[in-house]
Amino acid sequence: MSFERIREKLNILADAAKYDVSCASSGGNRKNTNNGLGDSSAMGICHSYTEDGRCVSLLKILFTNHCIFDCAYCVTRKSNDIKRAAFKIQEVVDLTINFYRRNYIEGLFLSSGIFKNPDYTMERLIAVAKKLRLEENFNGYIHLKSIPGASDELMYEAGLYADRLSVNIEIPTISGLKLLAPDKKHEDFTKPMRKVSNEIIKYNDERKIIKTTPRYAPAGQSTQMIVGATGESDRDIMYSANHYYKAYHMKRVYYSGYIPVANDNRLPSIGSQVPVLRENRLYQTDWLMRFYGFKVEELLNSEHPNLDKDIDPKLGWALRNLDLFPVDINRADKSLLARIPGIGMQSVAKILNARQFRRLNWEHLKRIGIAINRARYFIVCDSRHWEYRDLPAEKIKGMILQHSTSKYRSLIGSQLKLFNS
Template sequence: MNFERIKEKLNILADAAKYDVSCSSSGSDRKNKGKGLGDASKMGICHSYTEDGRCVSLLKILLTNHCIFDCAYCVTRKSNDVKRAAFKIQEVVDLTINFYRRNYIEGLFLSSGIFKSPDYTMERLIAVAKKLREEENFNGYIHLKSIPGASDELMYEAGLYADRLSVNIEVPTVSGLKLLAPDKKHEDFTKPMLKVKNELIRYKNERKIIKSTPKYAPAGQSTQMIIGATGETDKDIMFSAAYYYKKYHMKRVYYSGYVPVAEDNRLPAIGSQVPMLRENRLYQTDWLLRFYGFAVNEIVNDTHPNLDVDVDPKLSWALRNMKHFPVDINKADKRMLARVPGLGMRSVHKIINARKFRKLNWDHLKKIGVALNRAKYFMVCDSHNWERKDLDAEKIKGLILQNSSGKFRNQYSTQLALFN
């Protein structure tokens, strides 16, 4: 083995893979029965996550950065003048096993530029996973990218060896895709998604009858959207995300701010990178849709097409809907409690459980660990010292920003440090 050449390939193909953020590793429980190498748990195999939940201990590489397509937003586009490289199948297998044995990684995230054809590329990705599972008896986490346009047969086979599959929709709208990737069709992305969704449903149904049914992509599927490469509003982005969650049963939709990689008159100018804060607001909105019972049009709509930069989406919604507040925490249902700014679902459950025994006041809330710095402006309880009824939305917003500005600056500086 030529170690210098392998190292050079690793530098090139690991660097090219950094633009893909859809690589968290939760949801799989591929157990090691004592004869294999490694395992993966439902809680995620990685011990380190970035602030927005991205896993940082996977070997994250491309099989190759050669590509037959010329997508304007992609660093591996065929017209881009970059150094090219390609791994052999066995090289990726050896790297994964050697890095795992040295405790550098706990799994593999494998993507690829599309070379020759989608099916040819997908076959090689599957070959890596198959060798790891069957020849190396590797039970660690494997995330494979689904290649747009790959056949149903290959998508089925991929799910037998991978814990998670993902095909990146890349641009949130069909019109944006036509502009920036005219060689690709929207159905090339959605066809593999539909196949994985149907196979997951079939596996769950068969599993109820036959316990020994081979696992199929136990961590589900995810996708990624590039934000800011075209002129989509936050409303366009979140409506697209909600569609993919519902239509294709996505585990996660990831939002990746556009990073200028080449000069192109269809793209924002070099140097106009999307602010990280916009990504953060989109992730916060995604969380509200999935866990807090919000509908997309409550947060972003024709009147408010973009998310508020100053405050998080939940607080922004509350300030626009003061008619629903203050909420009586001793009477409000779970849905309304979850809409109080500053109350997470854990606090909501604490309140619901505690009020079974007595009416709650401010002291009770503090004792059970409820954070009141924001919530106090939007709720009442069994106390007589609530003096915020005269405050309107603008005054409340000003007070919250004044009190949290220092904390926000510290958090934002931490995020910047993580991604630089």
């Protein structure tokens, strides 16, 4: 096949893959052995910037944008009049190796529309990974998108060659899925999730006894939800995410704002794209659940079904629970310190370490790096300067917003300009 045709396919199928955000790959640590090609280090590989500023990238493509389904929210649905293309297995292998040799990528993210049936599609994704591992001796990162409805046998084989597997749940609720993707069943998504989860547990247990046990999906599995295509509240979304974390041991749940791709009366109107700020608030809530010890019902419940757009979820929780504050920074335990607005987990560790040697005052806390503008309303320390007491929640919120210079305040302003233009 000519170079021009390959380039045309790449343009079509790379563009179609841009709607999938669940290709971050933290957790992969596949080692390069026997002078193989590529290396997925313990730092992990992802498609964006790392904390230290490094940009690491994956070749992110669809195997094909042909699809037998007609999901209202999907640009590749069968009724959409778009240009179609499909790679051959060897073409994807060759592209991956050639891009890697030129130092353009550090791994592969491969998804696909569903053509013929789920197993037929999944077999081809696995064949790409298998050729890369066994024939090209490729040790770089591979993320395969699990095809909903694929058999347990294929999901098992996929985990032997891929670092991470993911199946997008797409719509957060069963009712929403029935409305927008009536051809799909909820169990088509959860069945491969459960198979991968069970195999990861089994292999990890076996490796504790037999160190030579092969690795199975070492970077775990992830999923993605579309936010705003149906009328789910933030509470609905995060309760679903919490379920997938607990029931299927997800490494990550990703939240993708609805992007209008069709004029369908089941979807929100064109121009109602979900603000980026809502995605940010959902990710912040996710972070609090996974790393700060918050339960989902503390952050979102029947009384507070949606997140505050003006302030982050931890500050919102603190303002609703002022009876727990102020906290003595020199006495509080780790779990309570983590709940103070303006104090992250790294600062919590520094506080616990520093107070072994002396009582901390405001100057010490500033040097540790806590956000004094937020934290000062919720803590006391070994001095009385900057201490606030008995202020109502709305007053505290107003004072914090007045002095806030955070990126989220800037984001609100830019979005308002966008929507008013």
